[in-house]
Amino acid sequence: MTINVNGQEYPVTPEQSAKRLVEFLREDLDLTGVKNACDIGACGACTLLVDDMPMKICTMQVSEVFGKHVLTIEGLAAPDGTLHPLQQAFVDAGAIQCGFCTPGMVLTAHAFLLRHPQPTRAEIRRAIYGNLCRCTGYQQIVDAIEAAAGHYAVAGEAEMKR
Numbered sequence: 001m002t003i004n005v006n007g008q009e010y011p012v013t014p015e016q017s018a019k020r021l022v023e024f025l026r027e028d029l030d031l032t033g034v035k036n037a038c039d040i041g042a043c044g045a046c047t048l049l050v051d052d053m054p055m056k057i058c059t060m061q062v063s064e065v066f067g068k069h070v071l072t073i074e075g076l077a078a079p080d081g082t083l084h085p086l087q088q089a090f091v092d093a094g095a096i097q098c099g100f101c102t103p104g105m106v107l108t109a110h111a112f113l114l115r116h117p118q119p120t121r122a123e124i125r126r127a128i129y130g131n132l133c134r135c136t137g138y139q140q141i142v143d144a145i146e147a148a149a150g151h152y153a154v155a156g157e158a159e160m161k162r
């Protein structure tokens, strides 16, 4: 079996298929942007996109994403390392402090903006409701998502998608 992560197919052994997805990505693929915090699906730190939908993956096994497309924070930047406009907006708005919530927060916001490129601040707050941040008080995070929304509105879903 294989799984598709950030557009690349990776072979998976039977032992790996029974592993937790978060451990497979971090330990076997070295994608350490994937965070593991609460381990019970409560905080959102482990959020990835699976077929463009945000999913908390700390309780999932590798076998659950066979045949699906997984996007981690490493896959959001351009191949040359240029940050995606949403990532850059987080930097510019000072929305990253310890950074532990950031990958999950950015990917949740990315999936939201692909579908809602002109959101209100209230809609942004609702969209990130399941992603906890202990540092920022959320204000700068909402600022960043609001600032990035214009890129999604202008460029469109196909252009912004990874």
Ligand code: FES
Binding pocket: 035, 036, 037, 038, 039, 040, 041, 042, 043, 044, 045, 046, 047, 056, 057, 058, 059
């Ligand atoms: S680590 Fe998965 S939701 Fe907290």
Ligand code: FES
Binding pocket: 095, 096, 097, 098, 099, 100, 101, 102, 132, 133, 134, 135, 136
């Ligand atoms: S920046 Fe530290 S938890 Fe969000």
